[in-house]
Amino acid sequence: MADKYDIIRDQAVAWAIRTRSADFADWEDFTLWLEADPLHNKAYEQLLSAEDQYVDLIEDAVSNNESATVPPQPANDEFVAPGIEPNRRRVLFGAIAASLVVAVSAGMWTQMPQPYDIITAPGQREIVALPDGSKISLNGDTKIALDHKKPRYARLEHGEALFTVVHDDDRPFIVDTADIRLVDAGTEFNVISNAQTLDVAVSEGLVIFNPDRENVSLAAGKRLYRPTPESRATVSTVAVQQVGAWRTGRLSFAGETMNEVAEALGRNLGADITVSERIAARPFSGVIQISDGDAQNMEPIAAVLGVQAKKQGKGWILIGDDAVP
Template sequence: MRQRVQDPLVEEALHWLVVLKDRNASAADREAFDHWLQFDASHAAAWGRAQQVWMRLDRIGPAFRERPQVPRTPGPPRLVTAPATGAPSIPAPVRAGRRRFLYGVGAMAALALPAALVAMRSRVFATHATRAGERRTIVVEDGSGIELAGASSLSVDFTGDVRRIVLHDGEAAFDIVQDPSRPFEVHAASGYTRALGTAFDVKISGGLVAVAATEQSVLVSANGAEPVTVNEGQLVRYGPNRTGTVRDADLAHVEAWRRDRLVFQDTPLGEVIDDLERYRGGRIVLADSRLRALSVTGSYAASEADAVLDSLASSLPVRVMRLSGLLVVVSSRTPRQRNLPAER
């Protein structure tokens, strides 16, 4: 179930959470937060609820289990008094500047929970699974080889009639031992790929499945539609409702991950973020869904996912904010922020 933030006090608490994580937070900001927190017991309760929004994500919860230690500084706090209650609140410039950002972060954090649970559930039933940044080579019972990318999982289900693999998430490359009497199929999301040749790559990213034939050819069928043939050097993508057009593929680009490289050529930022999560670990949240369409081109070492984030912050109109070691938020930046470095 999604956790919705509707209480105005919880909204204020979420604002404070981001204010205090901002590297530009001042001593006055921290003291204002301390006064806000101590003003009324309801504020402390709201602060606890705000932390729970993040703690529901098991992988990032430890970073928010205790509120930041707020040092007191001499002098009067810089507060704005709410006319109806007299309660101290967030200074207006800070509140206005971060409101849209927080809405996006709060919503995306809540949405991340069901997706994380689905991934965890699939891994429980997986025959093989990798950690973030790991690559693993598997030889299945017929001698076929599978290379599994980071943060990926699959199940092996071989019967007397068919050799079936279910790719739950991530990416895998298949090098098949041919056996005409037992077709080799890889099922992913709403479709499947049947090997006609010896080698192909299947990747799940952003709700789409991409299939590339790296040697000979494959048949791809999705959503009950007629299969399409993908020949060597070609690629096709399919989603819940449609199958795209078969097109030429850059196989060096497709297989770059097998050489521990991340290569992007006019790749949508949303897909780039999915790849970075598989190598960095944790969650990378896009606070504005419109950012997913931004185009990214570049070649990077897979082990340097954080450096890729810094590069994105310097080359795209985005702001990268590391709220903890395992949570990164990518948001739009204003023209005045265009030359700001990524936050650490």
């Protein structure tokens, strides 16, 4: 497994490559990544510092080889006001910055352990930027395996992740999880995977479920759900605005069991939430808006679920209204 600091450094390089693009607009997620861990900002600043040092070396080399005689300015050159000279450092930086970052990235990309894991604790979130512009948003209690030799491949070991994939006809993005494969050519889709449940929801583009077996096409607004590995997967509709809404604290359910609801709450809140056996299979449909303080007081959420929340150790247990824990 790759060292945590190597992974963060590599993510910083990926963000640096993306932010160099003239049409980069994903500043919100970039800011969230910087704020998620103090080490993120430190790694990004160190990368920029390395670029500055490289620029200084190039600038010194150019200066030492320049003739002391300044060539005459052609008559058709743009006028420069007296006393104002172009910022050579800025010009140099603009000319080589992108290639520098790509070069640094290539070195890191090939020297990092293959593959490597990114793991989030319950209640923790992470945004992983990939060099091609794709990104993966990880919810809490999630483990994903990536491989620098296969930059358009990921294996979701468990948890929840939202994949935002840059289109490439020649290289589809592949996600493996449990015993299934998802193939995507450029889209946004959310995946929940654990020992039992598989839940795939698409908000944009097209995803192929197990192309070598079932070969089910999931277009935007479609959801594939499989409650157990032995069950047959079913396809239904889903509101595209609900896909990945967990990033804003909005959890949507459509017939999930109380066990699955508790798992989602624990993943997002970082709390240990269990369910009494009597209500574990009870279905729930609805929307829950969560906030940071809910981990300390589950009673309002329990009321929405139509159950009770009782303290149990350091966590909570959900029980029926007529039951005792």
